[in-house]
Amino acid sequence: MKNKKIAIIGANGQLGSDLQKALSDKLPYNIYPLTHADIEITKQDNMVEVLDNIQPDVVINTAAYNNVDESESNPQKALLVNSIANKYLAEYCKKKNSILVYISSDYVFGFDEKRNIPYIESDYPGPINTYGISKLAGEYFVLSICKKYFVIRTSGLFGIAGSSGKGGNFITTMLQLAKVKKEISVVNDQIISPTYTRDLAKQIHYLIRTSAFGLYHATSEGQCSWYEFAKTIFRLTKTAVLIRSIPSSLYQSAAKRPSYSVLENHKLKKLGIHNMRNWKEGLYDYLQEKGYI
Numbered sequence: 053m054k055n056k057k058i059a060i061i062g063a064n065g066q067l068g069s070d071l072q073k074a075l076s077d078k079l080p081y082n083i084y085p086l087t088h089a090d091i092e093i094t095k096q097d098n099m100v101e102v103l104d105n106i107q108p109d110v111v112i113n114t115a116a117y118n119n120v121d122e123s124e125s126n127p128q129k130a131l132l133v134n135s136i137a138n139k140y141l142a143e144y145c146k147k148k149n150s151i152l153v154y155i156s157s158d159y160v161f162g163f164d165e166k167r168n169i170p171y172i173e174s175d176y177p178g179p180i181n182t183y184g185i186s187k188l189a190g191e192y193f194v195l196s197i198c199k200k201y202f203v204i205r206t207s208g209l210f211g212i213a214g215s216s217g218k219g220g221n222f223i224t225t226m227l228q229l230a231k232v233k234k235e236i237s238v239v240n241d242q243i244i245s246p247t248y249t250r251d252l253a254k255q256i257h258y259l260i261r262t263s264a265f266g267l268y269h270a271t272s273e274g275q276c277s278w279y280e281f282a283k284t285i286f287r288l289t290k291t292a293v294l295i296r297s298i299p300s301s302l303y304q305s306a307a308k309r310p311s312y313s314v315l316e317n318h319k320l321k322k323l324g325i326h327n328m329r330n331w332k333e334g335l336y337d338y339l340q341e342k343g344y345i
């Protein structure tokens with residue numbers, strides 16, 4: 053049987069680089085990593101030319117405009133990268149009968165301010181910031197154009213590569229801040245599931261081996277506030293710093309964020325391929341791999 057060709061867009065990002073590791077040397081795949089220098093997904097002609105040279109069976113798009121606060125002052129860019137480029141990719145994949153994998157976000161939720169139980173895939177989305185709106189529009193382009201797609205919503209990613217768009221990730225930011233500040237304030241009223249990109253990459257590998265196309269939630273098990281996340285990082289790395297728990301109302305940011313955006317990996321569990329660990333286990337492995345512990 054011929055190996056499947058998988059193009060990974062955003063290949064040197066946090067998730068992209070872990071996907072390369074998770075899928076390389078695994079039969080029956082040939083991996084084609086595409087960095088931003090190799091492909092510009094917002095330019096349809098360039099995207100078509102690059103993908104035509106590969107003729108992929110599967111396109112995994114991990115590329116995004118990830119800066120949630122900047123998206124408020126640059127909605128054009130958020131919509132172009134996170135929504136419209138995915139329309140182009142969906143049209144391409146439909147035409148070529150390829151499978152499209154689009155990575156979405158827990159920030160498609162947030163409208164329900166009283167929510168305190170995890171969202172499943174059939175819950176109605178309702179974003180409250182430009183980034184979330186742009187990711188949701190990206191989902192709808194994929195869902196409405198392609199037949200063979202996996203839309204995968206995830207949350208609070210951290211990976212060895214760090215996100216260039218965000219200048220690292222929450223963990224690297226906290227550890228940097230601890231070097232220069234005596235006291236750090238972190239919000240206690242936004243609840244998420246921090247997710248190690250290596251765990252997510254493995255889960256994506258299990259999912260794309262199936263043909264159970266559709267919308268999935270894939271985050272670490274368990275939940276915490278950003279404050280609890282930071283506290284755990286400092287405890288595990290034995291970092292001596294004062295950490296103060298504050299409400300979001302005391303933290304100025306351009307974008308509003310959901311107070312609760314925990315996702316339940318309902319459909320992965322139903323399918324019998326669920327493989328996500330608790331976020332603390334992922335965090336421990338990440339810190340070890342980075343040499344922080």
Ligand SMILES: NC(=O)c1ccc[n+]([C@@H]2O[C@H](COP(=O)([O-])OP(=O)(O)OC[C@H]3O[C@@H](n4cnc5c(N)ncnc54)[C@H](OP(=O)(O)O)[C@@H]3O)[C@@H](O)[C@H]2O)c1
Nearest residue numbers: 062065066067088092093115116155157206208209215216
């Ligand atoms: N990070 C999170 O906490 C989080 C949470 C939920 C969902 N997600 C979603 O998960 C996915 C992966 O996130 P991540 O943190 O792994 O991202 P990342 O580390 O920021 O990587 C994104 C990659 O995409 C590339 N890229 C950006 N714009 C592009 C364009 N127009 N054309 C081609 N490549 C482009 C970037 O290259 P350059 O840096 O060179 O531009 C970068 O290598 C994204 O879809 C994101 O929306 C992320």
